[in-house]
Amino acid sequence: MQETEVQLKTQTSKFLSQPFKLLIGGKWVESASGQTFPVFNPATGHTIAHVASGDSEDINRAVKAARSAFDSGPWSKLTVSERGRLIWKLADLLETHLEELAELESLDNGKPISVARVADVPLAVDLLRYMAGWATKIEGNTIPLSVPYTPDTQYFAYTVREPVGVVGQIIPWNFPLLMAAWKLGPALATGCTVVLKPAEQTPLSSLRLGELLCEAGFPDGVVNIVTGYGETAGAPLAAHPDVDKVAFTGSTEVGKLIVKAAAGNLKKVTLELGGKSPNIVFKDADLETAIAGAANSIFFNHGQCCAAGSRLYVEQAIFDQVVEGVAQKAKNIKVGPGLNPDTEMGPLVSDEQLDRVCGYLQSGFSEGAKAAVGGQRIESQGYFVEPTVLVNTKQTMKVVQEEIFGPVVTAMPFQQVDELIPFANDSVYGLAAGIWTNNLSKAHSLASKLRAGTVWINCYNVFDAALPFGGYKQSGWGREMGHDALELYTEVKAVCIQL
Ligand code: ADP
Numbered sequence: 030m031q032e033t034e035v036q037l038k039t040q041t042s043k044f045l046s047q048p049f050k051l052l053i054g055g056k057w058v059e060s061a062s063g064q065t066f067p068v069f070n071p072a073t074g075h076t077i078a079h080v081a082s083g084d085s086e087d088i089n090r091a092v093k094a095a096r097s098a099f100d101s102g103p104w105s106k107l108t109v110s111e112r113g114r115l116i117w118k119l120a121d122l123l124e125t126h127l128e129e130l131a132e133l134e135s136l137d138n139g140k141p142i143s144v145a146r147v148a149d150v151p152l153a154v155d156l157l158r159y160m161a162g163w164a165t166k167i168e169g170n171t172i173p174l175s176v177p178y179t180p181d182t183q184y185f186a187y188t189v190r191e192p193v194g195v196v197g198q199i200i201p202w203n204f205p206l207l208m209a210a211w212k213l214g215p216a217l218a219t220g221c222t223v224v225l226k227p228a229e230q231t232p233l234s235s236l237r238l239g240e241l242l243c244e245a246g247f248p249d250g251v252v253n254i255v256t257g258y259g260e261t262a263g264a265p266l267a268a269h270p271d272v273d274k275v276a277f278t279g280s281t282e283v284g285k286l287i288v289k290a291a292a293g294n295l296k297k298v299t300l301e302l303g304g305k306s307p308n309i310v311f312k313d314a315d316l317e318t319a320i321a322g323a324a325n326s327i328f329f330n331h332g333q334c335c336a337a338g339s340r341l342y343v344e345q346a347i348f349d350q351v352v353e354g355v356a357q358k359a360k361n362i363k364v365g366p367g368l369n370p371d372t373e374m375g376p377l378v379s380d381e382q383l384d385r386v387c388g389y390l391q392s393g394f395s396e397g398a399k400a401a402v403g404g405q406r407i408e409s410q411g412y413f414v415e416p417t418v419l420v421n422t423k424q425t426m427k428v429v430q431e432e433i434f435g436p437v438v439t440a441m442p443f444q445q446v447d448e449l450i451p452f453a454n455d456s457v458y459g460l461a462a463g464i465w466t467n468n469l470s471k472a473h474s475l476a477s478k479l480r481a482g483t484v485w486i487n488c489y490n491v492f493d494a495a496l497p498f499g500g501y502k503q504s505g506w507g508r509e510m511g512h513d514a515l516e517l518y519t520e521v522k523a524v525c526i527q528l
Contacts, residue, residue, distance in 0.1 A: 037132065037136070037368075038128070038129065038132055040129050041129055041132045041133055041136070044129075044133070044233075044237060045077060045078050045233075048065075048079070049065075049078060049079065049080040049081055049232070049233075049236055049256070050081050051081050051083050051087055051091070051253075051254060051255050051256060052236075052239040052242075052243075052252070052253055052254040052255075053087070053090050053091045053094050053250075053253050053255070054090075054091075054093075054094035054097075054098075054249050054250045054253065055094075055243065055248070055249025055250060056249075057239075058090075059081055060081040060082050060083050060084065060087050060257070061084070061086035061087050061090070062082065062084055062086070064081075064082040064084075065079040065080060065081055065082055066079070066080060066082045066229060066257075066258070067079055067080075068080055068137065068230075068231075068232060068233060069230075069379070070136060070137075070139075070411075071138070071139035071375070071376040071377065071378050071379060071411055071412045072139055072365075072366035072367060072368070072375060072376050072411040072412075073366070073410050073411055074380070074410045074411060074412070075410075077136060077137070077233075078233060080232050080233075080236070080256045081256055081257075082256070082257050082258065082261070082262075083226075083255035083256055083257035083261075083262040084257060084261045084262060084265070085261070085262075085265035087255050087257070087262065088224065088255055088262060088265040088266050088269060089265075089269075091224040091253035091255050092195060092197075092224055092253075092266075092269050092271050092272055093271075094249070094250035094253050095195045095196075095222040095223060095224050095250055095251075095253055096195050096222075096271050097250060098222045098248060098249065098250030098251050099192070099194055099195050099221070099222040102222075102248050102249070102250055102251070103248045104220070104222065104247075104248045104250075104251045105220070107248075109164045109165045109167070109220075110164070110165055112164045112217065112218070112220060113161045113162065113163075113164030113165050113218070114161070115217070115245055115246060115247055116157055116158075116160055116161035116164060116214065116217050116218060117157070117158060117161040118245040118246065119157055119241060119242060119245040119247075120154045120155075120157035120158045120161065122241040122244060122245055123150060123153055123154045123157065123206075123210075123238075123241065124150075124151075124154045126237070126241065127146065127150045127151070127154075128146070129237070130145075130149075130150045130206060130234055130237060131145035131146040131149065131150050132145075132368065133233050133234050133237060134149055134150070134205060134206055134231075134233075134234050135367035135368050135375070136233070136367070136368060137205065137230075137231045137232075137233045137234065138202060138203070138205060138230075138231050138367070138375075138378055139331075139366075139367045139375040139376040139377065139378055139411075139412070140330060140331070140367050140375050141367045141369075141372045141373060141374065141375055142367055142368055142369075142370065142372075143370060143372070143373075144329075144330070145367075148207075149204055149206055149207045150206065150207075152207050152210075152492060152494075153206050153207045153209070153210035154210075155493075155494050156207075156210045156211060156214050156494040156510065157210055157213075157214050158494075159214070159494035159495060159510075160214030160215055160217070160218040160494070160515075161214075161218065163215075163218045163512070163515055164217075164218040164219075164220075167190050167218070167219060167515060167519065168190065169187055169188035169189045169190055169521070169522075170187065170188050171185075171186070171187045172186045172187060172188065172523070173186075174186050174525070182527060183527070183528045184525055184526065184527055184528065185525075185526050185528055186523060186524065186525040186526070187523075187524055188521050188522065188523050188524070189521075189522045189524060190219070190516075190519040190520070190521055190522075191220075191519060191520050191521075191522055192219045192220035192221040192518065192519060192520075193219070193221055193273050193274045193297055193517075193518050193519060193520055194221060194222075194272075194273030194274065195221070195222050195223075195224070195271060195272050195273050195274075196216050196221045196222070196223050196224070196272070196273065196274045196275070196276060196518065197223075197224050197226070197266040197267060197269065197272045197274070197275040197276070198212040198213070198216065198223055198224070198225045198226065198275075198276045198277075199226045199259075199263045199266065199267065199275065199276070199277045199278070199279065199287070200212060200225070200226070200227055200228060200235075200278050200279075201228050201278050201279045202228035202229075202230040202231040202378050202379075203330060203333040203334060203335075203378070203434075204330070205227060205228065205231040205232075205233075205234045205235060206234040206235070206238065208278055209225060209227065209234070209235050209238055211278075211509045211510060211514075212225065212276055212278070212509075213225065213252065214494075214514075215509075215514040215515045215517070215518045216276075216518050217247075217251070217252075218515060218518075219515055219518040219519050221273075221274075221518055222250060222251050222252070222253075223251070223252045223253065224253045224254075224255060224266055224272070225252060225253065225254045225255070226254075226255050226256070226257065226262050226263050226266055227254070227256055228279075229256070229257065229258050229259065230378050230379050231378065232256040235254055235256070236254065236256070238254075239252070239254045259283065263283075264286070264290060267286070267287045267290035267291055268290040268291070268293055269294075270293060270294045272294075272296055273296055273297065274296055274297035274298070274299070274517075274518070275287055275290075275291050275296055275297075275298055275299075276298075276299045276300075276517075277298070277299070277300050277301070278300075278301040278302075278335075278509075279302070280302065280303055280432075281302040281303040281432075281457075281458070281503050281504070284300045284302040284503075284505070287300065288300070297517070298506060299505070299506055299507035299508075299509075299517050300505040300506045300507065301335065301498070301499055301500065301504075301505045301507075301509055302335065302458075302460075302500060302503060302504050302505045303335055303432040303434075303458055303460070303503070303504060304335045304336055304337065304339075304432060304458045304459075304460030304461060304500065304504050305339055305340060305429075305430065305431070305432050305456045305457075305458045306326075306336055306337060306338050306339060306340065306458070306460055306461040306462055306463070306481065307338075307340045307342055307452075307453040307454075307456075307462050307463070307479070307481075308322075308323055308326050308327075308338030308339075308340065308341050308342070308438075308462070308463035308465075308489065309342045309343075309449065309453060309462070309463060309464050309465065309475070310323060310341070310342070310343045310344065310347065310351055310465040311344050311446075311464075311465060311466040311468070311471065312344040312346045312347045313466055313467050313468055313471075314465035314466050314467060314487070315465075315467065315487075316347065316350065316351065316354070317354075318465070318487065319351065319465035319487075320351055320354035320355055320358065321358065322463065322465060322487070322488065322489050323338060323341055323351065323354075323355050323438070323463075323465075323489075324354075324355045324358035324359065325489060325490060326338025326463055326489035326490060327339055327341075327436060327437070327438040328358075328359065328362060328374060328416050328436050329490055331374055331375065331376075331377055331414075331435065331436045332433065332434060332435045332436040332437060332438075333377065333378065333382070333434050333435065334490070335432075335460055335504070336460050336461040336483065336490065336498075337434075338438070338461075338463050338489055339432070339433060339437070339438055339439065340429060340438070340439055340441070340453075340456075341355070341418075341438050341439065341440040341441070342440075342441055342442075342443050342449055342452065342453060343440060343441070343442055343443070344442070344443060344444075345442040345443065345444050348440070348442040351440070352401050352418060352420060352440050353401075355401075355418050355438070355440070356401045356402035356418050357402075359402045359403055359415075359416035359417070359418060359436075360402055362374045362416050364407060364413055364415075364416070366411065374416060374436065375413075376409075376411040376412040376413045377412040377413070377414060377435060378412070379412060380412055382412065382434065382435070383406065383412040383413075383414060385433075385434070385435070386414050386433055386434070386435030386436075386437065387406050387414065389427065389428055389431070389433045389435070389437065390404055390405075390414075390417065390428075390437065392426075392427045392428060393419050393422065393426060393427070393428035393437075393439075396423075396426045396427070396428070397421055397423075397426075398419045398420070398421050398422045398426065398428060398439070399419070399420050399421040400417055400418065400419060400420075401418040401419070401420045401440070402415075402416070402417065402418050403415035403416050403417030403418065403436075403437075404417050404419075414435060414436060415436075416436040417436060417437045417438070418438055418440055419437060419438065419439045419440065420439075420440050420441075422439040422440070422441055424441070424452055424455060426439075429441075430456065430457075432458070446471065446475060450475070450478050450479075453479060454478075454479065454480045456502075457502060457503045458500065458502060458503055458504045459480045459481045459482065459500050459501030459502035459503075459504050460481060460482055460483070460499075460500040460501075460504035460505070461481050461482065461483040461484070461485065462476075462479040462481040462483070462484045462485070463484075463485045463486075463488075463489045464476060464479075464484065464485070464486045464487070465486075465487055466486075466487070467487075472486045472487075480501045480502060481500075481501055481504075482497075482498065482499045482500045482501055482504065482505075482508070483496075483498060492510075493510070494510055494511070495510070495511050495512075496510060496511055497509070497510055497511035497512070497513040497514065498510050498511075499513075
């Protein structure tokens with residue numbers, strides 16, 4: 030493992046030297062309690078910043094600001110074109126600060142800066158531009174009615190899509206900036222106002238985003254950012270009676286808490302939750318591509334992706350070859366601090382996540398799984414774990430059933446596609462799936478039988494602002510991105526007039 034210390038760029042060092050506050054009503058303010066919490070560099074375990082610890086009082090202030098911006102602020106009077114242009118301007122600012130944001134993301138989350146530069150930040154920019162374009166295209170319909178009427182009575186009816194209102198957005202730590210963009214984009218395009226609660230592990234890019242939102246010229250209170258812990262800041266936001274919708278990305282366990290918290294005022298809820306996605310390789314696939322794809326599907330972002338291809342099913346005849354190929358790829362991955370330009374895999378995000386992944390490895394070994402490669406923590410001050418392929422696994426094992434959220438894939442052979450399908454679908458989750466084959470009818474036929482919100486064929490982890498993403502079963506409610514996401518930020522009003 031490489032341990033090179035990397036010099037931060039000046040603007041990042043300067044940004045980190047400030048006392049971090051909350052963005053409420055267009056002003057940076059301290060938390061009501063005056064409390065802060067530390068943020069760690071996962072590559073070293075060292076503290077890199079102290080951030081305001083928001084709690085229910087801060088959530089109340091932020092919701093009030095968002096409510097007033099929605100009900101009576103200048104935001105509500107902007108034309109849709111002006112709204113779109115502001116979102117586009119924010120995208121431009123992100124692009125201008127790409128290098129700085131990539132550095133911040135790598136420092137805070139641990140991901141390789143080379144990845145943050147080409148994935149996290151550009152995808153956030155693209156999503157904002159895509160949603161900026163939609164701001165002027167959110168339309169209703171005219172509806173012909175058939176109600177009984179005399180020849181003298183006629184109706185004219187139409188629908189209007191209106192913003193749902195104040196939205197609480199609670200995001201995770203795996204793609205901090207990108208998840209903020211996925212959430213903010215459709216909310217702002219539809220005219221909602223927002224209280225954003227970043228994950229406590231990775232609040233820094235959201236705070237920089239807050240500065241850029243102010244610079245772009247969004248009116249006060251349109252986006253409020255409250256950093257804090259899940260129980261003390263996230264929970265009161267999900268439960269708040271003046272919040273019209275809560276949009277959450279995170280664990281299925283917390284997703285269920287969000288649903289309960291939202292029940293008080295029956296606010297709308299969208300959830301993007303866990304996954305345990307099957308990745309299926311047939312012997313007629315282009316094996317070189319499939320092996321590289323299988324490795325990328327699990328090792329990208331250190332497996333800390335809800336869509337990670339964490340269950341590899343391989344046709345028996347090529348099982349050994351594919352396992353060996355993926356194991357070889359794993360061995361070649363350069364693990365090190367994310368800020369090192371050569372690093373291909375950084376540390377896990379936190380010591381808690383490290384314990385969780387190592388706990389799953391132990392559980393797998395105790396149930397009889399074997400590591401074809403990896404299987405250990407990498408000794409260091411940081412939270413590094415070896416990229417791992419587990420074989421000798423059974424469908425009932427915890428490592429096959431539960432989401433590990435680390436660079437650990439289980440590989441199992443199958444004989445027949447019919448016998449494979451129940452195994453592939455044997456999960457409480459249904460977020461994504463991968464299929465590798467050169468047989469088109471096999472690919473489409475299997476795609477139709479997999480209970481998953483996304484099916485990738487001869488590719489994996491292809492995300493696009495226009496492509497809806499979300500889960501079947503306990504992987505969530507609703508969709509992110511694409512046109513589908515926008516609908517979930519609007520209410521439909523039917524207007525009927527007697528002529
Ligand atoms: P993980 O277990 O991977 O850290 P979580 O689902 O716990 O993921 O966290 C995702 C987001 O949900 C974070 O912003 C976190 O602070 C927030 N969160 C955690 N617990 C709660 C809760 N009870 N209510 C609302 N938000 C929460």
